[in-house]
Amino acid sequence: MPYVICAPCISTKDCSCVDVCPVDAIHPTKEEAAFSEEKQLYIDPDMCIDCGACEPECPVEAIFEEEYVPDKWSNYIEINAKWFQPK
Template identity: 60%
Template sequence: MAYVIAEPCIGTKDTACVDACPVDCIHPKKDEAGHADTEQLYIDPVECIDCGACVPVCPVSAIYAGDDLPEKWVNFQQKAADHYGR
């Protein structure tokens, strides 16, 4: 199951996770259209290879394996899917 970025990312959008991702599945990047207007970053649930490289670099501990996502943030799985039109 793909990793999910949850609520602590809202308003932070630190892109250390983007730089750490080996498959370029976290968006929007700082130079992409919509970055300023998007409240958080999202991991593409189809492109994510479940490597976990993004987890230790997140300064706000917002990234979870889908199976480990706290119940209060389970809706963030669907938010990511919706963001990518999946």
């Protein structure tokens, strides 16, 4: 089960999670052009190896393993995945 970034990341975007991800599954990073216009960061479900390293790093508890995403944020599972699909 991949991890998912939910609503608390919006406007926080401090990138603590990006620094610990061993497979660079979290985007956009500060080096990417899309960073400034995106409200939040997203986890690529196909890249994520479910290591859990990012979850405790988030200062606003925005990251959950997919099966533990709170019901009120269940739409973020699709929101994360969609960001990585061809536009």
